Amino acid sequence: MITTTRRTALSMFAATALGLVAGAALTPAAQAADAIKIGILSLTSHSPSIIAEGKGYFDEQDLDVEFVSFQAAQPMAVAIASGDIDFGMTAISGGLISLAEKGAVRIIGGALQETPEIEGQKILVSKAAHDAGVTSPDKLAGRSFGVTTQGSSFHYMAHKIADKAGFDRSELKITPMQKVPAVIAALKSGQIDAWSIVPNIAGALTKGPEVVEIGKISDYIDNYQVTTVFTSTRNVTDNRELVTRFLAGLSKGIDDYNAAFVDKTMGADDVAAITGMVHQYVYADQPIDKAGPRIAAGAMRINSGARLNVASVEDQLKWFQSEKLAPEGVTMEDLVDTSFVEAY
Amino acid sequence: MSLDAADLEQPRRATADLQQNRHVAAVKPVPFRGGGFVHTRHRFVALFLFVVLVILWEIGSQTGFISNIALPAPSEAAGAMADLFETGMIWKHLSASLYRLVIGWSVGSLIGVTVGLAVALFSIVRAGVSPFVSALFPIPKIALLPLFIIWFGIGEGSKVATILFGVFFPTVIATYGGVDNVDRNLIRMGQSFGLSWLSIVRKIIIPGALPAILSGFRISASIAIILLVAAEMIGAEFGIGAYILMAGALFATDQLIAGVAMLSVLGLTVGWLISRAERWLLRWRA
Amino acid sequence: MELILDRVSHSYGNVEVLNDISLSVGSGEIVCIVGPSGCGKSTLLRILGGLEKPDSGAALIAGDPPADSLNPLTYVFQDFALLPWRTVEGNVSLVLEDHAIPKDRARAIIADVLARTKLSEFAGAWPRQLSGGMKQRVAIARALSVNPAVMLMDEPLSALDSQTRDLLMDDLVDLWGQVGFSACYITHNLAEAVRLGHRIVMLSRRPGRIREIVDIDIPLNERINHPAETTAIQRRLWEAMRDEARAADRELSDVA
Known part of the structure; x- marks a missing residue:
């Protein structure tokens, strides 16, 4: 008699524990309306949002930004899915597509782009x-x-x-x-x-x-859209206005980045100021005079206005599916929301 | 005669007294206090619990109580497993992993037992080697992976080496601990019968240390399976660990669970094999 | 062959355990050594069998052991010292394996000693299945199999209950009747000594010295019929030992 009740209690406990774990993962991260978290890697290609924050472009949009550093692209996508961060910028990976299929993340814009006139990969x-x-x-x-x-x-x-x-x-x-x-x-x-x-x-x-x-x-790859900007599906559906403001701030950061590092149309003082901002997150373990040239070296173009090359994204999705590295059922609509930026 | 008869009467009268006393104070049995704290075998409880948990999990996933980002449904994981069987990839993954496990574990165990015996039997070896064993044992072998890659290449060498090193140290420690615990009286007995050194080692020390060595094997086999995932991080096209890592990178959680289930089954199988070996090799024990 | 202890003294560190002990065990003779606990009996036996070197004096062998003796000085231990992973047969076989004996010869020896110790039907049993008395029979069978010149028996019956002990004593007497083995038999139990010893050597408490040597000339197999004489000897020995035993009991022990 006693053992039976104990056993049932045990299985109930286990079930509850399982429920709790699942429940915890489900709970949306509490966020104030204007506070956003942006995931970055310590790479020059992530500087636009750093510049936008440094120059106050996000403040103009009434956004309170916190940066979260990652070691790799994959965990960044997972962190968006779990609600730990709101926006990220990385290459399209199998993990990103898989999370899109599960309805967790969505690509909202393009970033790094292979262009014939700029040195690329x-x-x-x-x-x-x-x-x-x-x-x-x-x-x-x-x-x-x-x-x-x-x-x-x-x-x-x-x-x-x-x-x-x-x-x-x-x-x-x-x-x-x-x-x-x-x-x-x-x-x-x-x-x-x-x-x-x-x-x-x-x-x-x-x-x-x-x-x-x-x-x-x-x-070998035409107009390769190397990295994209993405956010959670929840933001895309429920917080469109927030996404728009983020992209507006980011776009100004992108323009400064291209002017400073890619087109080199910016004055030396301004470049130095921007390099200083980026240096806080990129090559931060090296002194500025060493890090500066490294930050500027080989910077690739980031699409102005976060324009997105849909053809390239589609080609990548097809490749993932042909190699069975992404679920067959994913469509471009699952993966990309083209309503925020210019898509071509 | 009459005296004997009176003696025989004595106890009977005593019980009669007791019967009478019953009216005065109630007679009750001594309360039993010896229950509990005994292991009884419940064969199917674990299986039952497992099935119940899986069913609850499936229901939770189907109803959306457990989001499919948090955890894929068991049926999805089963689907991923079925895909593996359908495409025949499971045999590629399994054979690649088993190859690494079998070579790494057996070579590591063989060297481990040999070194363990040497440490236990020769005090000069013990003085020299055992501090190194103690110092190197706690180092996570994963931390040494970059070095292993330089030393053994990104091919099978570094993978086998990772498992081998992980297995080696606990085996050394289990072996010399086992030898240290062999009954000294048995060794003295062997000496008193003029048994050769080799005979004493072969017939008294090794069998005496065998229970400890076998429990060491149980632990080292688990360590080998744990290290499999780490070993297959680098340059592995096939293997259960590589499959799990790929599933993680693709965020294919159904495949991830399927891979982890494979590791579990592998662990259970290895544990079962060692139990069989124990039962046969230690059949002299109760 | 005669085993002789010549003026042996031995200390562990500062503690002297044996002092100037001389005795001999002749062929076919059982010498019992009795004494209060801690008097160095076991040390004495270890020295006799060459497991320990005395500080002074020596253990000597006079004459040659029988040619077919595989292990002239053979111990029987209090804790039996059977290998639990070998069967009864295997435990006996263990001590023959190093001697290059032909297989069927070895099998014959094993069958013979198991028969003598009434173990034939248990040849395939594991030690864990045997009672204490049976285990000690296996140990004795193992000792007999190497045809020892002298058996060195270290409290062989002390781990057994008194009924088993009585049975085994009878068996030892029978066995001696058949084989006529010689033995140095250590015990703290005077009844055993009086039942099995041709000669009883009584040691004092630490440091062990020889206090008294008693020869009993009643043949072993007849002692059971002479309860009065044996009881008298046992009583006399106990009188001599009682105070020593009491004092020994109150001593702090730090000797191995």
Whole structure:
């Protein structure tokens, strides 16, 4: 008798505990109307929102901004889904699409964009591979290609190179290394043959003898929309006005970023001021005179007004689905809300 | 004679007195206080609880009480598992992981037992090696992964090495702890019968340490499975750990749960195998 | 063969446990050593069997052990010291395995000693299945299998209850009747000594010295029929030992 009740109590307890865990994840994060949290990575490409905050563009929109730093793009998407942050800016990844399918996040604008006139992402090979004859991306068949994780933008780029170069995607040995530093180490030591990366990192690598540049991503992917701006579906449906204000503030930050680092049409003093703002979050562990050139080096264009290249996003979605890295049922409508910015 | 008869009467009269006393003070049984604190086997309770939890979970997911971001429905996870079987990928993942586990665990255990015996039997080795074991054991082997990659490459080498190192240290400690606890009297007995050193080690010390070594195996096998995910972080195309990491990166939580379930099943299987080995090797125990 | 202890003294650190002990165990003779607890009986036995070196004096062997003796000085321990992972048969076999005995010869020896100790039907049993008395029989069978010149028995019956002890004493007397083994038998139980000893050596309390040596010439198998004589000897020994035992009981022990 006693044991039976005890057993039922135990299972009830377990069920309650499970409910609590699930419930906790469901509870929306409490937020005041105008306080927003923006997820950033310590990369130059994330400076527009830093500049917008520094120059008071968000204040103009009556937004109280808090930055939350992340080590990788993937957790940022998850943090949006969990309600820990409101806005983020990263490459389209399998995780982002999966969360969109679950109705948690939505792409609302475009950011980093490959354009022919600006230096873009580079295709690199190790010295050993180069010596073995891999002197152009067409010769990558049968070689290993470093990625952070399966379904990352690196994975997409690798397959797009294969498609354009005319060999089978399976002939590239995709090698997950989890983190960018690990990919760099593996490339330098010749444990992987190839990789693709933004110009400032590529530039630093090719200065050394271990890594050789063999091509540009823009030759293989047309108008590649590298990163996008995204927020939670809840914001898109219930808080449209907040999203609009955020994008307005961000757009002014983007304009300053392009003027300072990409088009270089800004005065030196203004550039220095902006570099100072960015330095608080990017290369913060180095002194400003060292960090400054690094921040400016190889900055890629960010679409003004957060314009979004829908064609590129659609191509990426199709690729994810063809590789079974995203659920088949996801549509562009699930993934993107094109009503906030200019889409083309 | 009459005296004997009177003696026999004595107890009978005593009970009769008791019967009579009943009217004065009620007779009741001594209260039983010895119950509880005994393990009785309930074979199907765990299974039943598991099924109930899964059903509750499914209901919670279906009704939307548990959001599918927080946790996928069990049926979705089962679907992901079914996909694995349908595409045959499960065998690719399993064989890749089993290869790493089997090689890493057996080589790690073999070296671990050998070093453990050496530490236990030779005081010079103990003095030299045991501080290193104590110092290196608590280091998370994951922290050494970058070094393993430089030393052993991103191929199978670093993966096997991660598991091997994780298994090695607890095995050393279990082995020499086991040897230390072998009944000294048995060793003295062996010496008193003039048994050779090797015979004493083979026939007295190793079997005596075997229970401790086997419980060490139980722990080291779990550690090996835990380290599998870490080992497959780097450069693994296939493997249960790689599958779980990919599912995490894609936020494919159904696949994540399916992968974790595979690890659980692997753990249960290994535990069951070790229990069988224990039952056979230690059949001399009660 | 005769086993001799020649003027042996031994100390552990500052504590002297044995002082100038000389005695001998002759062929076919059971010498019982009695004394209060802590008088160094076990140390004496360890020295006799070569498990410990005395500070001074020596343990000596006079004459050669029988040619077929595999382990001339063989112990029987109080705690039996059976390997729990070997069967009864396996435990006996253990001490033969190092001696390059042909398999069927070894099997014959095992069958013989198990028969002598009335264990034949338990050959395949695990030690955990046996009672204390049976375990000690296995230990004795194991000792007999190596055909010892002298058995060194360290309180072999002390871990057993008194009924089992009586049974086993009878068995030992029978066994001696068959095999005529020699033994140095350590005990604190005077009844055992009087029942099994051809000679009884009584040690004083620490440091152990020989206090008295009593020869009993009643044949072992007839002692049960002479209760008066044996009881008298036992009583006399107890009188001599009582005060020592009492004093020993009150001593603090820090000796292994």
